[in-house]
Amino acid sequence: MIEKKGYKILIVDDEVEYQKVLSLILSDMGYGIAGCSNGIEALEYLENNMVDLVLTDLKMPVMDGVELIKKIKEKHEQVDVIVITAYGSIESAVDSIKYGAKDYFAKSSNMNELVIKIDRLAEIHRLERRSNFLLNAQNRKEVFIESKNETFLNLLEMCKRAAETSISILLLGESGVGKEVIANYIHRLSKRRSEPFVPINCQVFPEGVIDSELFGHEKGSFTGAADTRIGKFEQANLGTLFLDEVGDLPLPTQGKMLRAIESKKIERIGSNKSIDLDVRFISATNKDLTKAIKEGMFREDLLYRINTLTLEIPPLRERREDMPALIEFFVRKIESDQKKKIRKIDDEVMDFLLSYDFPGNIRELKNVIERMITLSSDGIISINDLLMPIESIKKKPEARNYKSLKKARDNFEINFINAALSDNNWNVAKTAKVLEISTRQLWNKINQYGINVKSAQNFSHNNKA
DSSP: OOOTTSOEEEEEOSOHHHHHHHHHHHHHTTOEEEEESSHHHHHHHHHHBOOSEEEEESSOSSSOHHHHHHHHHHHOTTOEEEEEEOGGGHHHHHHHGGGTOOEEEETTSOHHHHHHHHHHHHHHHHHHHHGGGHHHHHHHTSOOOOOOOHHHHHHHHHHHHHHTSOOOEEEEOOTTSOHHHHHHHHHHHSTTTTSOEEEEETTSSOTTTHHHHHHOBOTTSSTTOOSOBOOHHHHTTTSEEEEETGGGSOHHHHHHHHHHHHHSEEOOBTOOOBEEOOOEEEEEESSOHHHHHHTTSSOHHHHHHHOSEEEEOOOGGGOGGGHHHHHHHHHHHHHHHHTOOOOEEOHHHHHHHHHOOOTTHHHHHHHHHHHHHHHOBTTEEOGGGTOSOTTHHHHHHHHOOOSSHHHHHHHHHHHHHHHHHHHTTTOHHHHHHHTTSOHHHHHHHHHHHTOOHHHHHIIIIITOO
């Protein structure tokens, strides 16, 4: 059973009817429930299953509650215990806390009291599980997700629709186009938004290490395993697991991944305990997985599991109309990070940024701006801060792969109008006169191509020394 709250409870009570009542109440609340009639059965169950909380009767045949608590804490220290007792043995229940029980509950009390105790422990468990991701989640919100580009806007609309479901999504696109940004955008729009978004780059871990990163391992399961490690699957439970560069997974790991997705269960390395999971999978790659399948480097059955929906992210060179806003976004973000104020970007630098193809896409744009701000002085970014050959923009058009003549004409007009506006300090009336067209015609072109004049004017007008 997949727990809605990610919290598994084991009820241990020789009174079968009471056990059934508890199971019904707690399962209706969304908790995962299992039951045992005595301590021996409970210990056997714990050996093969992951449990977060044990509710145990104090007085039972075979093994009483106190002895069960001691044995649980010897081998399963992370498991919480609440003792359930009859009114006459309250004192013994209180004593059980010193052996490791978190709390106790008298059977004669209102059942809501027990529910409150369990909810409190479950909430603590949830907060602890999420604590490692809060800072990263905050950082990931500092991204630019707006656009004037029709293709990118269609992509965002598809993301919104997909976010309403839990289907597996495969993101395609060149390196640096922002696949993790899109994956996190989908997560933030989904019902899982309050749960962890866990990214992992499958390319950076060698074979033999990636399994431990994904599935976790038990202490002593291999040389160097000094402690138990929770893998990315468990960290992402109830949330979203983002598998970046999924095409680089080793074949043996692909098989384990397929089983995990199909069964919704994993086992840590060195353990035979089955861990139930409820995870949303978003994968990404810049590889041709169909070609990889033909070459025997990727499993066809795994591809079917991860690409219920495939979304392709356009490269930055096909989003020219977004460039002014993206440049402003990164300048403002990086100047804040570096505690430097940028008052002006020289026209020659702006011309280069608007014309260059950025083969490394958004990642390269960010790195270029970060370097320029680092090297800048007196709040001015000059051509000397660019550290890139201006001549390179002349070579790029030869490498462009236009899909149609119309697209080529559109790209030429966008670049030409951007350059003309920049040369004339983004003065629309003055630029229209230079281009020998009416101001109205130029505004029509600006609106048609989504050129963000206002953002660019922040550099040319408001920020000049």
